[in-house]
Every structure is written in C-alpha cells, then in structure tokens.
Amino acid sequence: MLNQNKGGTMALQEKSYDVDNRTGTNHEGPYANTPVRRLTATSIIGDSVENAAGDDLGKIDNLMVNLNTGEIEYVVLEFGSFLGIGGKLFAIPFSELTLDAERELFILNRDKDYLKDTPGFDKAHWPDTNDHSYFNDVNTYWGSPRAYY
Template sequence: MTTQAMAKPVDDAEMAHPLIPAQRVNGAEVYNQAKEKIGKIEDIAIDKRTGKVAYAILSFGGFLGMGDKHQPLPWSVLDYDTDVGGYVVDITQEFLTLAPKLDVSELSGWDDTMNRDAFHTYYTPLGAKPYW
C-alpha cells in the first residue's frame, strides 16, 4: 500500500498552514514507513511551465555532507507527517539503492525529459503520478 493510500486525515491545525516556503522544505528530514530517517530533502525541482513541484531531491548516505548521494523522488510519493515533522515515503534502503540516480552537478539545472518516464515508472509501485 502506498503512502498516498495510507494518508491520515488532515486536522484543522494542519489546514491552518497548508503551504510551506521552499526554504523550509530544503533540509526537511525524510523517513521510511518505520519512521527511520533515510535522508533529507536537499532541494526541490519545479516545472517552469506549470509551476508544479516535480521532485524532491533526497540527499542520503554521506557523512557530514561528504559523499552524499542524490535521488530525485517524485513529489507525489511523499507524505508530510506532523508526528515526525518531516516527509514519509514507503521505501526500503534496497529500493532506494537500486533507483535511478542524479549526479550532484545536475542540481542547479536539470532536464528530465529524457529520463522522467524511467523515474516515474520506477516509483509507480509507490503511487508516483506524473507531474506533466
């Protein structure tokens, strides 16, 4: 079952502030379903034409910022969980290790038109929905 399907009802306190500035998303922690931290959001990728958030760029696996790997996660696979104060994704370490990767040099400008189908196909079992 995906995190989207398991989403808990939104309470009034959450609805009081349904939007978040990008600078607060950057650095937000990301957890698996067991509430174990798997990384943090390094950045987000927004489609210039539609304004939709396409990906959260997950940073993981390094030590003190060195050796980090970067993984684009389709935004649609993340759920914000107020209990942990971060985003939760139904993912295992093995699934993440086998996922298509993003080179850190691409973070400043990335054209996913050649591989976006591969990213979204890989994450389809988690409920990924195309942003385009």
C-alpha cells in the same frame, strides 16, 4: 491567551488561529498552522525523510519546480551522506512523499534497500533536468502515472 476583564480578574480565552490564518497575522502555538496546506521552499529543503518504520532515508536537498504549472514535481533526496559528504542524490516524485506535520518530516514508503538500488546521481553530475525523457524514466521507476513531453 489571557485577557483582563472589567472586574480585574484574568480570563482565559481561546485563540482563534483560523482568523490569524485568513488575515496573515502572525500566530503561535503547537497547532497554529494546522492543517498544513502550504509550506515555503526553505522550510521543505533540509527536512528529514523517513520510511514508515522510522528508518532515516536522508534529507531533502532541493526541489524541482515545473515553471509551466508551478507544481513541485520532484524532490532531490540526499541519501547515505555523512555531514553532507558522500551519498547519492535521487529525483523522487513529490507525490511519493507524505508530510508528518507533527514530527516535521516527510515519509517515503520505501525501505533503505530500495534506495540503495535506485538509480541516482552525485552533486557534481546532475542529469539534464529539462530532459522530459529523464523525468519519464523517473516516473516509470517510481510507478508514478504522470508523463511529461
């Protein structure tokens, strides 16, 4: 940020994003929201998902929020579609994803073959999302320790 001092010369001052973050004032710059602690749902939906090798695993189609706890429990990952056509949807525990804030995408530590063999569903036939046994099956499949009753 440039400011003019009393002598009329321009002085370079460091911008304090910590203050902006605490006050809610809009801020700018490549590290304005670092470290990332919270994101809007609309900034997550549509994000790309890759594995650690950089393989494209799809995009986040939707989020499943537990209305009792307020947690995002699952993302709905769309895999294998072209321009939104075809493909398969998966419920994946949100805890399986890691944010790569610099690249603005999520990392899922699985390979494409794992997803090809993973039970999923299509856009026209969603599972019963209020059925605890469905999500317990998903948790078991992904190795997540959480169980819902």
